[in-house]
Amino acid sequence: MALVVRLSVACTAVAAVAWTARHWRPLEPWSAPIIASALLALPLALGQASWRHRLPRFHPRRLLPGIADGAVAALLLIPPFFAALSWIGGLEPARVALAYLARALPQQLLLVALPEEFFFRGYVQRMLGALPLPRLRILSARCGPEILIAAAVFALTHMAAGLGWASLLTFFPGLVFGWLYARRQSLVGPAFFHTACNLSMLAWPGVLS
Numbered sequence: 001m002a003l004v005v006r007l008s009v010a011c012t013a014v015a016a017v018a019w020t021a022r023h024w025r026p027l028e029p030w031s032a033p034i035i036a037s038a039l040l041a042l043p044l045a046l047g048q049a050s051w052r053h054r055l056p057r058f059h060p061r062r063l064l065p066g067i068a069d070g071a072v073a074a075l076l077l078i079p080p081f082f083a084a085l086s087w088i089g090g091l092e093p094a095r096v097a098l099a100y101l102a103r104a105l106p107q108q109l110l111l112v113a114l115p116e117e118f119f120f121r122g123y124v125q126r127m128l129g130a131l132p133l134p135r136l137r138i139l140s141a142r143c144g145p146e147i148l149i150a151a152a153v154f155a156l157t158h159m160a161a162g163l164g165w166a167s168l169l170t171f172f173p174g175l176v177f178g179w180l181y182a183r184r185q186s187l188v189g190p191a192f193f194h195t196a197c198n199l200s201m202l203a204w205p206g207v208l209s
Helices: 002-023 025-045 060-089 098-129 145-163 165-184 188-203
Strands: 136-138 141-143
Touching: 002 025, 002 098, 002 145, 025 098, 060 165, 060 188, 098 145, 098 165, 098 188, 141 165, 145 165, 165 188
Parallel strands: none
Antiparallel strands: 136 141
């Protein structure tokens, strides 16, 4: 019960900070670093994370396999998804220059993907994963209800932050983020794939409209 209370408080606080930063005009220009700070600081404030778990260890033995996992997930899932949207929904990509995506990459990685993955996978999913729950091995990853719960919390927090009902669709990539985290207990894979998803959304701005 104490764990549920801590997680509920943390997720509610993140949603409140995100909504305020996005909708209060004086804070709006700084919304990304404010939200990222909340995602990193709240688990620490609740005493359930340490600084050494905040970001992945940049050692080749952990970094390179994680990048490979994220890259494979991106190549296998993102092109078919947008191809289906183009075929079924008639959505076409915007003419976005590669230079624009390159400029957006640092913000998407450092201020969006890594903080969100730290909170939702490195905190919510990791804490729930410590509970004695039934698990299945799916493609070399031990998967349990914590992946479903973290993905649901991820989507609900996006909606509560004021991103609209369509943001509930983030539940589905959240499942992949959760599987990537469970596969290596590392944030590298999910953060890489998360960044790739966000950059692809910049090229298809009509997806969530």
